[in-house]
Amino acid sequence: MKHITTLFISFLFTYSGLTHAENKQPLPNIVLFVVDDMGLMDTSVPFITDGHGHAKTQPLNKLYKTPNMELLADNGIRYSNFYAHSVCSPSRVSLLTGQNSTRHHTTQWIKHDENNAGQFGPENWNWQGLNKSHQTLGKTLSPLGYETIFVGKAHFGPLNSVGEDPLNIGFSKNIGGGAWGSPGSYLGTKNFKRKKSNSPYQVPHLAEYHGKDIFLTEALTLEANKAVTQAVKSNTPFFLNMSHYAIHSPFTADKRFADDYENIKEMNTQTKQYATMAAGVDKSLGDIILHLNKLDIADNTLILFVGDNGSDAPIAGFHDIASSAPLRGKKGTHYEGGMRVPFIAAWVKSNKNNYWQKKMPITTGKIQEQMASILDIYPTITQLLDIKDNKSKIDGYPLQKTLQNKTDNNKPETFLMHFPHEHRSSYFTAYREKEWKLVYHYFPKHVPVGKKHTNYNTQHLTYELYNLVQDPSEQNNLYKKEPKQLKYMLEAMKSQLQSEDAQLPKGITYQDIH
Numbered sequence: 443m444k445h446i447t448t449l450f451i452s453f454l455f456t457y458s459g460l461t462h463a464e465n466k467q468p469l470p471n472i473v474l475f476v477v478d479d480m481g482l483m484d485t486s487v488p489f490i491t492d493g494h495g496h497a498k499t500q501p502l503n504k505l506y507k508t509p510n511m512e513l514l515a516d517n518g519i520r521y522s523n524f525y526a527h528s529v530c531s532p533s534r535v536s537l538l539t540g541q542n543s544t545r546h547h548t549t550q551w552i553k554h555d556e557n558n559a560g561q562f563g564p565e566n567w568n569w570q571g572l573n574k575s576h577q578t579l580g581k582t583l584s585p586l587g588y589e590t591i592f593v594g595k596a597h598f599g600p601l602n603s604v605g606e607d608p609l610n611i612g613f614s615k616n617i618g619g620g621a622w623g624s625p626g627s628y629l630g631t632k633n634f635k636r637k638k639s640n641s642p643y644q645v646p647h648l649a650e651y652h653g654k655d656i657f658l659t660e661a662l663t664l665e666a667n668k669a670v671t672q673a674v675k676s677n678t679p680f681f682l683n684m685s686h687y688a689i690h691s692p693f694t695a696d697k698r699f700a701d702d703y704e705n706i707k708e709m710n711t712q713t714k715q716y717a718t719m720a721a722g723v724d725k726s727l728g729d730i731i732l733h734l735n736k737l738d739i740a741d742n743t744l745i746l747f748v749g750d751n752g753s754d755a756p757i758a759g760f761h762d763i764a765s766s767a768p769l770r771g772k773k774g775t776h777y778e779g780g781m782r783v784p785f786i787a788a789w790v791k792s793n794k795n796n797y798w799q800k801k802m803p804i805t806t807g808k809i810q811e812q813m814a815s816i817l818d819i820y821p822t823i824t825q826l827l828d829i830k831d832n833k834s835k836i837d838g839y840p841l842q843k844t845l846q847n848k849t850d851n852n853k854p855e856t857f858l859m860h861f862p863h864e865h866r867s868s869y870f871t872a873y874r875e876k877e878w879k880l881v882y883h884y885f886p887k888h889v890p891v892g893k894k895h896t897n898y899n900t901q902h903l904t905y906e907l908y909n910l911v912q913d914p915s916e917q918n919n920l921y922k923k924e925p926k927q928l929k930y931m932l933e934a935m936k937s938q939l940q941s942e943d944a945q946l947p948k949g950i951t952y953q954d955i956h
Contacts, residue, residue: 480749
C-alpha cells in the first residue's frame with residue numbers, strides 16, 4: 443500500500459492544479475518537518491556530492507528506504523552542507539529563533555529535572571530554554587493570522603518551565619510536546635509510557651490511542667493532519683511544526699516496515715529497528731503531503747525538512763567509519779557526522795502561477811553546495827512574508843537566492859558550534875569558514891568525561907584543523923602545517939564567540955583562547 447501512496451504522491455507533485463488570482467492569494471502554509479537524530483546518511487537520499495555538484499550515493503544510503511524523501515528531493519532542492527548543533531535542544535531553540543546557541547545560551551540538551559551543565563559547564567547556561575522573552579516563529583506568525591500548530595517532540599525547557607509547553611511560546615495548539623527529549627514508548631499498546639512505574643512521563647495528548655496497536659510516529663501524523671484540516675476548514679493559514687520523536691532512542695521496530703529490512707545482512711537487530719523508524723518518518727512525510735493535496739492547498743504550502751543533529755544510528759558492519767560514513771563521528775561529536783544534517787526545501791506542488799512560488803522560487807532536483815544552517819530558516823520565512831523583525835538579534839541569513847541553486851555572495855560562509863559541556867565530545871568550539879574547519883579544545887590535557895564518552899574526545903590536542911574539500915572525513919589534522927590558517931581561524935572563532943556573548947567553560951577566559 444505504501445508503494446501505491448508514493449506513486450500517487452509523485453503524480454501530485456507534478457500536477458500544476460488551479461491557481462489563485464494574485465490579489466486574492468492567501469498567505470502560504472508552512473510545514474517545518476523536523477526529524478530527531480536523523481543524520482546525513484539515515485536516508486536513501488544522497489546528500490554528498492562528487493565535487494561536480496552531482497549526488498554521490500554512499501554505502502549507508504543503500505541500506506535505507508525513504509521513497510517520499512526521494513520525491514521531495516526531486517521536487518525541491520537539498521543542501522549538502524547544512525549544519526545544526528550536535529545535540530537537540532540547542533538546535534530546536536535555534537530553529538524557532540534564528541539565533542545561534544552562543545546567543546540564546548541553550549548550549550546543551552535540556553534534562554527534564556536538573557541542570558546538566560557538566561563538571562566544567564557554565565552554571566548559568568540557559569537550561570530553562572525558551573521563555574516569554576524569546577521571539578519564536580510561532581509568536582512571529584500568529585499576528586499575521588496563522589494557526590500555529592506544534593506536533594511531537596518539543597524539548598524546549600524542563601518541567602515547570604515556560605518552555606515545557608509550546609502553548610507558552612507562540613503556538614496555538616500543542617499535541618505531544620513536553621519536557622522530555624525521548625518518548626516513554628513508541629507503542630500505543632504501552633500508552634507511549636515509560637516502563638518504570640515511578641516515572642510520570644508519557645507522551646501527552648494522545649489518550650485516544652492508548653492500548654491500540656499503533657506506532658507513535660503514525661499517531662502524531664494522524665493528529666497533525668487533523669489539525670491541518672481544522673485550519674483549512676476555518677480558512678486559516680497554518681504553520682505546522684511537525685517534530686517527530688523518531689529516530690531517537692529507545693530504538694523500537696515500526697513493524698509496518700520490518701519486512702523491508704529483514705534480510706539486510708549489514709544490519710543487526712537494533713540497526714533494523716532504527717531503519718524501520720526512519721521509514722516510519724518517511725511514511726509520515728508522504729501522508730502529510732498526500733493530505734495537503736487532498737485539501738487542495740499543496741501549491742500554496744512550503745515544506746522545510748530538516749534533522750536536528752547528527753545521526754545516532756547503531757550501524758552494524760560499519761564500526762570503523764561509524765553511522766555517518768564517509769563523514770566522521772555522529773551525534774554529540776565535534777566532527778561533521780555530529781553537525782551535518784539533511785535539509786530539503788520544496789513547494790509541495792509546483793505551480794508557476796502561484797504568487798508565493800513566484801516570489802520565492804525553488805529549483806527542483808538540484809543539490810545546493812553552499813553552506814547553510816538551522817539559523818537560516820527563521821529569516822527565510824520572515825523574508826518570504828515581508829516581516830520586519832526588530833525585536834531580537836537574528837544570526838541566520840535568508841536562503842532565497844540559494845534556494846534557486848545560485849551562489850549568494852553576500853551570505854556568510856561560516857558556522858560556529860559552541861559546546862562548553864560534556865557529551866561524546868566535550869568542551870569545544872567548532873568553527874567552519876568555507877572549506878576550512880577548526881575545532882578548539884578547552885581542556886587539551888585532560889578531558890573530564892565519563893568512560894562511555896572518551897572515544898570521541900581528542901586527548902592532548904588543543905587544535906584540529908581540516909580542509910573539508912580535500913579531506914571531508916577529517917583524517918588529516920593540518921594545524922601544524924598551516925599555522926597562518928590556524929591563526930586566522932582561531933581569531934575569527936574568538937571574535938564571533940565574543941560578539942555573541944558566548945559562555946565559556948568554568949575557569950576559562952577569552953584571554954586563555956590562543
